[in-house]
Amino acid sequence: MRVRGNDYRVLDPPEWFTPELRVSVIVPAFGGQDKLDLVLAALARQSYPAELTEVIVVDNGSTPPLRLPATRPPGARLIRCETPGRASARNAGLAEAGGDVIHWLDSDVVLTPGALEAHMRWHHTAPYLVVGGFMRFSEAPLPAELPDDLESYFEPAEPHRWIIDLLARTDGLTQRTPRPFSLHVGGATSVNARLFELAGPMDDELILGQDTEMGYRLGQAGAVFVPEPRARAYHLGPTMRMRHKERIDRVSFAFVGDRIPLYRWLRSHPGRQWKIPYVEAVVDGTAGYESVRATVDALLAGTQHDLRVVIVGPWDGLERDRRAPLKDPNLDLVLVHGHFEHESRVRFAGTDEVGLAVPYVLRLPPGWAPGEDSLASLLDLARTEQHGLINVLLDESSAGVVAARLERPAAFARARLVAGPREDLDDVVDDVSSVTWVDGETYGFTREPAKPLGRRGAYNARVQAEADVERLTGENERLRAQVAKWREEAGTWRKDAVDYRRDIGALRKEVSELRRQLAAAHRAQDSLRTVMTATVRRALGRRTGR
Template identity: 70%
Template sequence: MTRVRGNDYRVLDVPDLGTWTPRMSVSVIVPAYGGQDKLDLVLEALRSQSYPAHLVEVVVVDNGSVPPLRVPSWVKLVVCESPGRAAARNAGLAVASGEVIHWLDSDVVLTPRAIEAHMRWHHQAPYLVVTGYIRFTSAPVPARLPDDLESAFEPAEPHAWIVELVERTDGLTANPSRPFSLHVGGATSVNAALVAAAGPMDEELVLGQDTEMGYRLAQAGAVFVPEPQARAYHLGPTMRMRDKAPIDRVSHATVADRVPAYRWLRSHPGRQWKVPLVEAVVHADEGGYEDVRATVDALLAGTVPDVSVTLVGPWEGLERDRRAPLRDPALDLVLLQGHYAHEGRVRLAATDETDPAVPYVLRLPAGWTPAEDSLARLLDLAKEEGQGLVNVLLSESGGQVVTARLERTAAFARARVVLEPGEELDDAVDAVFGVRWVEGETHGFARQPRVPLGRRGAYRARSEAQAEAAKLRAEVERLRGQVDRWREESGKWRRSTVELRREVGTLRRQLAAAGRVQQGLRAALTASVKRALKRKV
């Protein structure tokens, strides 16, 4: 199986349209609420696809239309009484049998080779999300599907933000931070196994379901592919085009809780989120109460507040010895359970399985404590270099190596898909994302407890730093004033020097003139004396 590194899908050998033999089936799921005239055109366009009809299953989900929608006999009709696109798509997904799921809105008309353009990618790898290019037309809705869609629906507007995203990231190949934004339900196809791994659409969300599901697909190992030859026309503007600001207001309020990648929506320094940025895993039976507590407390006190800790241990069967608690062989576990029972960011679990929606997992041995900024530095390294695994060498002695690991969930999910028999999982991660080793000491990891600074201490430290900064600013202003005075004084001296030079020049000229006069007098006197002496003689 061809392995895509990061999101650089260019390594896949995709055939030209019309030059290959399809074999995979696709289910096109069309949720609809009213709009029979537009739906009729959408279904006509699906019937006219170049992709083999026996490999195409069309599922229309009537989401409570009055009157009920009508569909041809070759279309599978599902009625979903629960309102909302997410519920309708999930109803269609439940009956879909295709190897690929193709989401399609009921007002999006595909060009004849659109599905073929999608499916040629899915034949190359089982972990792809392919999005077509939609253009938005304001042309009147025709009674029948035109033979020439371009002539009927142009001029039309492009899906501007998707075009800009693709162009800005070299087709999403240049290690983009959020390629899952490409997952839009209007005309996107996903491998069915990938959908099964990520789960159905979140029906609790009011808006933003496409983005949230795209994020979970990315977490499941997806590669996102923009396909310009899978063209389609949207009949009229979208709701987002009409009401972008209020839609963002609603979607951001709930999507932020589920998508840690939107860091700007998580500006609050202390609150918890449904899906944290990092889940740290610590085994409670690897050390005593003091060691485990030191590790957990250091994690919770770091500069990355968006973190949860999974404390692994035999909590279910833990029984307290109430008669002789100090001699209880499980006393340390009892203390840990009691200490963190009501800490919202600590979860007591029997296994080290983590939430697949969490983007990063830190596995840290008990007794090792990160400095306040250690986790943030590891995250920066993983993000900037696109690494799937950052190994931290904590100690090496007598042939024993102790490490911590920062794992990118998406990298490990894709590595499991492409893993060959007998291959180490970390090697597959290295192939699809990359693996990096760093020294624990240089990144602030130590084998001793740290005293957490705490909110009050952090506030005091910040206040002291601000006071010191204000003091330094005042000193800078004082020095600037002194420098200005020195400049003014030096200007005065400079002017005085110029005047003195002028006076010295004048005096020199006067002295030279006096010298010349003196020489003339001497010459005249000498001549007079010579004449007088001659007369006497």
């Protein structure tokens, strides 16, 4: 069963399973013998088979040195690491571990009896999991011996509030979370050992924030992060972060921003460069000076400044012919190398392989230039939709398809972990993440790049475009209102016209009636005139004797 994104629910581990995997519990410690005694006593009570469990306590320079108490798991051993720092102590334990699973455990965290088994239940379903337990922080006084009933003794206790909130927002890390690696906290977390082989050990150069940075690299190596509520533990007292959160964040954020590109809020500066870039663009440096220069210059002129360009070619041993440079068979390579040699955001490499720590990789054919906002727009799409691969169609002809690729290395790392021997890796990426195609012209890719505006010019252009959109939106609303007004007036006019027609009809009827009456009056007048004429004639006739 393949996990898509971080939706680990498809694994559905059985309630009962046959334990087969060996687990190495690594406990770094500096002082605190009384707490360590309780931690080891709790490990001795675990339901997971003792013959499959090794416990390595790493004394990180304690004075007096730590010792193993009488009540401890069988075969527990103590080693010493003089290099200060919890990361160094964990790495020392990691180097000694032989288990299939590594379980970090702080020296002040007491596991409930079934906690280790709850972790291992998940690890038997897939070889690429990071499982986080649920810690509660107890203020109860330290007992002389570990109580039989941990809950009755250590409760009431406070939950790991920020993890509870994170799980609530993301439906248990299965949805709407671009940073599930935040689950990796060293207090009580287990990791498949194979992931450490891919991601590497903990960063001992960090002062604080090592757990989160390690979690990020585990995610880049393909990990799925699983919260397990039944893996319960009690932290003996509050953590340093709980006591001094603002001070801890101040120190941590000063360093982790260089190493965790997904913490975008720590990289708000528009021109800074960082140890791990947000995106690496890979360009074939052997395709000719003009083509390579056009592509790389366009990438460097883009609005996505958190970028490093990798130019691939046979750079080792490349020499310049200083006597007859124009006849140098490697002249184009010499020109490419010389043109970008001192550009801090360009590095030269012999292969197109990039490190796992980079969140995104753009592979772009030479001669094709992105627009100034092209890469930023593609990254927005990849981040919003959580795509593992975006293919950008640049050209299509009888000769074939020319495309760029925006890859998410974490998705490809997961695909490599689960792919069969003959499976196409892109198809597996589509299973564990998603793959899509977009049109290059729509995203501003071209063979004839426009003159770069520069970051400020591109920003101003975007601001102007947004202002134009806002202005046109307002104008559209104004016109809509005007049209509505005209429609209302037209309705009034139509109503008036109907009334006018009705009035005109009535007037016409009145005029017709008046004409009829006038005609009748004329007829009556004519009849009266005729009668009067006849009467006058008769009267005259009598007078004249006619």
